Amino acid sequence: MTTQPFVSLKGIGKRWNGKLGVEDVSLDIPEGAFVALLGPSGCGKSTTLRLLAGLEIPDEGKIVIDGRDVTTSAASDRNLSMVFQSYALFPHLSVAENVMFGLKVRRVPRAERLEKLKRALEITGLTGLEDRKPGELSGGQRQRVALARAIVAGQRLCLMDEPLSNLDAKLRNAVRKDIKKLQRDLGITVVYVTHDQTEAMSMADIVVLMKDGRIQQIGSPQELYSAPVNTFVAEFVGAPPMALIKGHALTGFDDDTTIGLRAENIRLEKPGKGRLVCTVTECEFLGAETFIGLAHDHATGLTLKAPGMALHPSGHTVEISFADGDLHVFDSGGKRVARAT
Known part of the structure; x- marks a missing residue:
């Protein structure tokens, strides 16, 4: 009923x-x-x-x-x-x-x-x-x-x-x-x-x-x-908002797709081991965690969430990695297609 x-x-x-x-x-x-x-x-x-x-x-x-x-x-x-x-x-x-x-x-x-x-x-x-x-x-x-x-x-x-x-x-x-x-x-x-x-x-x-x-x-x-x-929902909801990466920046994704990624799903990697090479733009220390702002030519809103104090100088180059299962896929019109597998 x-x-x-x-x-x-x-x-x-x-x-x-x-x-x-x-x-x-x-x-x-x-x-x-x-x-x-x-x-x-x-x-x-x-x-x-x-x-x-x-x-x-x-x-x-x-x-x-x-x-x-x-x-x-x-x-x-x-x-x-x-x-x-x-x-x-x-x-x-x-x-x-x-x-x-x-x-x-x-x-x-x-x-x-x-x-x-x-x-x-x-x-x-x-x-x-x-x-x-x-x-x-x-x-x-x-x-x-x-x-x-x-x-x-x-x-x-x-x-x-x-x-x-x-x-x-x-x-x-x-x-x-x-x-x-x-x-x-x-x-x-x-x-x-x-x-x-x-x-x-x-x-x-x-x-x-x-x-x-x-x-x-x-x-x-x-x-x-x-x-x-x-x-729009991906970028509006969440603090920090979901980062958006152009599909051609990542292996295995179509050029006309957009890939979404949350800050808590990004991790720092040793040189040569990461999936993207980024530049540190800012670090925001909040006590229990640090938000590290990252710049990449084919991404907007990239932020890494690290536990405790994890300060990196602005302009410093870092490599990041993430699991495919944590990625969100959007089509050329910005509509959700699926979660990556």
């Missing part, structure tokens, strides 16, 4: 004055999933989220939430909550008043409001800050207030539009863990827009990678990393 998806986008398209926003976007989301809409600026991920939220109406296609066609329904009728990039807090209201604002507008009884407030503040670690104004909070605390407001709404679907982009790196890491834990504890379905592949890979069960208004690949983080469907 097939389970119906909780959220379904079917052939969604949106244009403004003939200019493409998104084209033929189809996506099924099971209940309780954490889905990341990932891609570079202008790829259509925020447009897709706005269409799902009801802030825009599609030119074609259908949107179904919990079995109900909401394609032309107002945002207020879609039973969802949103967390924005800007915290969207009222500066003159306290933390408690900001969190409960929506409940008050909906005339939820005071006792119920206070009970939901208490639980939301406990979940988000804001207990004790109820009377503070947003101006007295750190960026991370303000984002937690926005999360608490989404929690008290009690909706099964929560949309998040780059909620961490205003935070510094350390705070982003902390709040990222908070959001993932909240999603698991509450069992809600989250659709999360980000341009940061680290956020998408570390938080999401399902990643939807977009480019130029179209979906490139849908799958788990592991699937996108290990089996990219084209060279």
